[in-house]
Structures are given as structure tokens and as C-alpha cells.
Amino acid sequence: MDLSPDWVVGFVDGEGCFYVGINPHPKMTLGYQVLPEFRVVQHERDIQVLYALKRFFRCGVVRRNGENRYELRIRKLSCLQKVVEFFEHHPLKTKKNVDFKKFARIVKWVSEGRHLEPEGLIEIVEVALSMDRTNKVKTKKILADLQQRYGRRDSPPQAEMSGVR
């Protein structure tokens, strides 16, 4: 199955999902992991379309998602950069493009390592919070925690930093 760029844009306008997970993670300097991912979920009868998308982007993993469903999931940063580049050159036509642009900003920030600094992480969490699929309750708590610990200063004093996991 060969896919054309326009078909991919149309299909992702319908079925794609740009998601940024923010998860507690003891091994991260600031205590949270930023996990952007691009996902397309289909009923198992259309698993071939997921493999075709995987070939198209030369990225990702096809895996189970629920009982009768599969997903193509792309998490690797270098792969997400390719996905972002593709949709920058072939813009989505639905309002999903608004979420895509936020996603693209976060992928860029993560690739610059900004999620490793308090100010950058707070900005990322704020943008993620404004995205469609984000778990608002959980993410608001994380934002409150970060703001309490680091405020909105450009660089927090060393004394505060030392208490961070």
C-alpha cells in the first residue's frame, strides 16, 4: 500500500493524535518526564494502514491498543522531528493543526534540552495543558507543583535546586 503525502494529511486530520505526556519520573532532574508522541489508532482490520504509515515515516512501532485496536506510535525524538517537518511542509486542514503547532514547539524545545531547566519545563507544561488530549487535572497539579518549587524566575537559586530529585 503506497501512501501519498496528501492522503497522509487527510487521514491524520481524521485519525491522528499529537499528545504530550508529562509524567512523574524520579530519575529526571526536575522530577518529571516530558513524553511527546504521535499516534494513529485503528481497528485491527486496518492494521495494514498502520504499517503503511510506519513505512511512510520510516518510524514508529505498531502495537496493540485495546481489545480490537492497534496503534502506530512514534516517540523517538529524531522520528518526531521528521513527523514535525512533514506536517510543517504539508499542513493539516482541521483544527488539529492548532495542537500540532503546540506539539511541534514542544518537540523543538525538548530537542534543545529546555525540559531540563525549570523555566523551560514550566513553559512546556503550560503549552501541553492547552492541548486537546491532555489530562487537565493531572497536568494542572504538576504545573502547580513546578510553579511552587521554581516560581517564574529565569534561573532559580542553587539552594532551591539542591532539594530537587
Next chain:
Amino acid sequence: MDLSPDWVVGFVDGEGCFYVGINPHPKMTLGYQVLPEFRVVQHERDIQVLYALKRFFRCGVVRRNGENRYELRIRKLSCLQKVVEFFEHHPLKTKKNVDFKKFARIVKWVSEGRHLEPEGLIEIVEVALSMDRTNKVKTKKILADLQQRYGRRDSPPQAEMSGVR
């Protein structure tokens, strides 16, 4: 918003619906109406995409579908023939194409008036029954009713026909 054929195929692979309603209808000779329709439903934020699809096919009506949703609905037979022709030249890539082919057969049969003859109507109901979105319980009852009244003969005797609404 300009749509390319490939984008339309990709988007409809994700979001389109080919549906054939079979409804009791006292004014129809055989007591049932065959109502094929092509539908794309979107959240109200993407109503512009529905209008763009309407312009693309030069057909259909954009109308409410639930609280926050709108749909483009195409029911007019001459319009459905255009839709069928388009997807015959630009095939869907998902398994939705299986349903589309059944839909296309029914649209052709209806345009030939086959739904006005018992044998044709029974065939249409049988095909509709095998489609994804069909209400199976309701449609099976209709099929049983038609089979009981007309059996599988090519042309039922006039005596039986006179009893039909």
C-alpha cells in the same frame, strides 16, 4: 480551503460513513424506503472542513448532528452518483472500501429502480445488512418480512402484489 483528491480520500478513510437506511414507508409500493447516504461528521470547530467538502463534491447539506457536532450529508441520488464515481477513481485505502463497494452497488441499483421490485429490494436489503453501520436487528426483521411476502421469486404473482401497501 482547497482540498486535493488524495486529502479527501485520506480524510474520508478516517471520518466518512457510507450508510444505507432501510425504513418502513407507507407511500412506497413495497412498504420500505431505501435511503443511501454519505456522511462526514465533525466537531463544530471543524465545520469549515465540512463546507470545503461540500464545495469539493458540489453536493450535500451541512447540518447539526448532536450538541457540538455537525455533518455533511449527501442523499440526492445524482450527488451520490458523483460521490461513487469519485471514490471509484480514487479508492479508499482502509477496509471502509469494502463498505463503499456495497454502497456503490446499492446506489447503482436504486438509480436503475431495482428497489421498486421485490427481488431487487430483497437483494438491496441483504447487501445493506452486510454493511458496517447497519442496524442489524431492525434490518433483519425487514428482510424476513420481505422474504415472507415475496420469497425469492423473480416476479411475485399479481394476487400477492395487490396486498402490498
